[in-house]
Amino acid sequence: MEGGCALVWLSATPPALADGDVLRGEGIYTRCLACHALNYNRTGPKHCGLFGRPAGSVPDFVYSEAMKHSDIVWNEESLNQFLTAPLTAVPGTSMGYAGIPDAQERADLIVYLKKANDSAVCTKK
């Protein structure tokens, strides 16, 4: 499973990343709010600190084995690929979500996540 997962990840062709719009991305992020929050873990892990973070590394969050061993570091490109089809990118992930097929929507979401990570919600101690 772990080797297969990495193989899927490395062999897939990364989709191109479009220019994103923060406001549209904030709206798209509402789709994530059943499971995620920016600054605390829920059914899914928190998104503050996402960029540059190895997948499966948030303390006190229980990840799937597949995610823990995915060898992914989250950045614009890896998020773009994962969000396209999470279950294809990381088979065995707990994120049972079909994905965001629209490249523009992914770009909007990613640029919003970057902006949110620089906001006070994520930077205050």
Next chain:
Amino acid sequence: MSFMSFVHDPHTQLARRAFIGQSGLLLSGAAIALMAGRDALAKGHEAGASDARILNTALGAELEAVAAYQVGAESGLLEKSVLDLAVVFQGHHKEHADLLAKTIQTLGGKPVEPKDKYMFPVDTLKTQADVLAFAAMLEKGAVSAYLGAVPVFDNRDLSKAAASILGDEAMHWAVLRHALGQDPVPSAFVA
């Protein structure tokens, strides 16, 4: 004979269909999911494991929703009619959670347990409108989550059951928006 054993007994399948048809349970998410779980077992372990994993994520979110409505109900911020509504919606989420847990077990999985403690942005809940907006946000997220789960089940009957829950969450969202004075159905499609 319990409903579970009735559903699971392969010798009663014809009678089961007759029972479901006659009892008005034809579109019941519970009946669909429980039977789907049984059918998924016959499809193979891997498909069942994948479906159980997806259901377990949904279960985790449903359990959190139950806790969130409890926070709202105990906030002292809700007038009686709104409190009654919140308790009804919480009951729906409990029913979803019960169904999901049973189906996960049927698939051979281990349902997640409620957390000892959930984090909610309670410091931002100062008025009834704050509580309603928080609940609406969760319900909208739930609609999107189920919408994203519908296409990824190996067993299409589980997709149907998830769609049934999605419809309920969408109604919650619309009612909450209406209570907030917002357009209850802001668009022709959900995403």
